[in-house]
Amino acid sequence: NAGVTQTPKFQVLKTGQSMTLQCAQDMNHEYMSWYRQDPGMGLRLIHYSVGAGITDQGEVPNGYNVSRSTTEDFPLRLLSAAPSQTSVYFCASSLGQGVPDTQYFGPGTRLTVL
Amino acid sequence: GQQVMQIPQYQHVQEGEDFTTYCNSSTTLSNIQWYKQRPGGHPVFLIQLVKSGEVKKQKRLTFQFGEAKKNSSLHITATQTTDVGTYFCAGPVNSGYALNFGKGTSLLVTP
Numbered sequence: 036n037a038g039v040t041q042t043p044k045f046q047v048l049k050t051g052q053s054m055t056l057q058c059a060q061d062m063n064h065e066y067m068s069w070y071r072q073d074p075g076m077g078l079r080l081i082h083y084s085v086g087a088g089i090t091d092q093g094e095v096p097n098g099y100n101v102s103r104s105t106t107e108d109f110p111l112r113l114l115s116a117a118p119s120q121t122s123v124y125f126c127a128s129s130l131g132q133g134v135p136d137t138q139y140f141g142p143g144t145r146l147t148v149l
Numbered sequence: 150g151q152q153v154m155q156i157p158q159y160q161h162v163q164e165g166e167d168f169t170t171y172c173n174s175s176t177t178l179s180n181i182q183w184y185k186q187r188p189g190g191h192p193v194f195l196i197q198l199v200k201s202g203e204v205k206k207q208k209r210l211t212f213q214f215g216e217a218k219k220n221s222s223l224h225i226t227a228t229q230t231t232d233v234g235t236y237f238c239a240g241p242v243n244s245g246y247a248l249n250f251g252k253g254t255s256l257l258v259t260p
Contacts, residue, residue, distance in 0.1 A: 068247040070250075075158070075252065077250045077251055077252035077253050078192065078250040080242060080247050080248070080250075083242075083247040085246050093242070093247060125191055125192070136197065136245060137194040138182070138192075138239075139194070140191040142190075142191055
């Protein structure tokens with residue numbers, strides 16, 4: 036299993052540009068989430084999904100869209116990039132049952148918005 | 150909403166010294182998870198605590214969940230340079246669909 040994969044690893048955008056951060060998992064996990072990590076701020080939840088076709092907002096959803104058309108994929112869309120969205124983005128997935136319900140994280144995408 | 154707070158934000162120790170990080174939640178948690186993130190890496194699951202007063206050990210790491218299930222701690226005995234990284238606690242969001250992370254404690258260990 037590849038686990039959780041994210042592409043691209045690095046990205047530089049100009050203000051106003053749009054892009055999609057890709058996330059995929061091959062563990063047949065129901066739950067998937069997007070977090071952003073900024074220095075001194077820990078990991079903040081952007082959006083999450085409890086299954087195909089079901090998404091919900093987290094703590095910092097503004098400026099981001101998500102969809103979950105398949106169990107495997109959970110892309111994150113930046114509609115009009117802003118410098119405040121410069122961050123490291125992590126995708127995570129979990130089975131959604133059992134103890135422990137471990138969250139598996141992808142390697143991250145480092146995004147810079149100029 | 151639920152807030153998870155961690156202290157200290159940073160800790161610098163000499164190799165061999167002990168280290169403790171504390172986590173406090175504004176609400177009662179059904180469970181708490183701990184993750185470690187090495188510099189430049191991604192968070193990696195360490196453990197999940199579920200029961201009130203639960204204590205679990207992983208080699209030199211001891212994890213505790215408070216009796217009221219609102220606080221937790223991670224204690225590392227005799228730190229090693231391999232312990233360097235940021236340690237996060239996290240509580241479940243909306244029945245555990247995702248996690249609400251503390252801001253983490255960054256541990257630096259010098260030989």
